[in-house]
Amino acid sequence: PTRAHLDEFLAEQEAQSGGELDVDVHDNLAEDNESTDPDTPSTNGAAGGNGHPSSKLHIVELNEVRSINSRLKELEELGFSVDALTPKVRAGRQDSPFYLVRGENRSPLDDLRGLPAAIRSAGERGLTITRFKGLGEMNPEELRETTLDPEFRTLVQVTMSDAGDADIMFRTLMGDKVEPRREFIEKHALEVKNLDV
Numbered sequence: 013p014t015r016a017h018l019d020e021f022l023a024e025q026e027a028q029s030g031g032e033l034d035v036d037v038h039d040n041l042a043e044d045n046e047s048t049d050p051d052t053p054s055t056n057g058a059a060g061g062n063g064h065p066s067s068k069l070h071i072v073e074l075n076e077v078r079s080i081n082s083r084l085k086e087l088e089e090l091g092f093s094v095d096a097l098t099p100k101v102r103a104g105r106q107d108s109p110f111y112l113v114r115g116e117n118r119s120p121l122d123d124l125r126g127l128p129a130a131i132r133s134a135g136e137r138g139l140t141i142t143r144f145k146g147l148g149e150m151n152p153e154e155l156r157e158t159t160l161d162p163e164f165r166t167l168v169q170v171t172m173s174d175a176g177d178a179d180i181m182f183r184t185l186m187g188d189k190v191e192p193r194r195e196f197i198e199k200h201a202l203e204v205k206n207l208d209v
Contacts (some may be wrong), residue, residue: 018071025069034068075202092124099123 025034084094099122101107110119114128117128144150147159159165172178184192 022069036068036070087124096124098125 022033022035052206087094087096096110106177108122110121110124110127112119112121112127112134114134119134119135121127121130142154144154147155150158157164184196
């Protein structure tokens with residue numbers, strides 16, 4: 013639903029209650045798991061001091077639902093139902109409902125949720141993967157291969173026109189205090205487009 017849908021819904025609720033409502037908005041399902049319809053805001057009447065419902069309206073925004081529904085449609089277009097994501101009880105059967113086939117190798121899968129891990133595992137065969145927290149942990153050869161060699165490196169310049177804002181951002185993301193960094197990441201996590209992990 014759009015903001016217009018929400019405004020219309022709030023107007024209807026206020027008309028029914030006969031006055032302005034106190035609206036409490038939550039950003040995700042983790043804060044309020046009483047929602048039943050993933051495409052509409054969840055509303056819960058809280059009990060007032062006299063045992064009657066109060067005029068407080070709880071709205072839960074489920075940010076992930078659109079993305080999940082989109083992925084489920086893509087899965088359907090490939091010929092799979094949502095049931096392919098959950099393992100089935102197969103009493104006495106040894107075969108798997110799905111297989112990842114790579115050349116002559118066949119990896120059994122109980123459900124499609126295991127597919128990403130199986131693909132990763134197949135792709136990592138014969139490789140040694142080293143992870144570093146920062147450039148200072150690399151030896152000179154690794155530093156050249158991954159960062160300094162002009163043939164393989166990618167340089168991205170990030171600019172901010174306001175020096176004060178740039179300083180605040182730098183202190184938030186690179187400073188000694190963990191809490192502001194955690195709050196920033198939680199607030200902007202759903203806006204991430206490219207993530208290097």
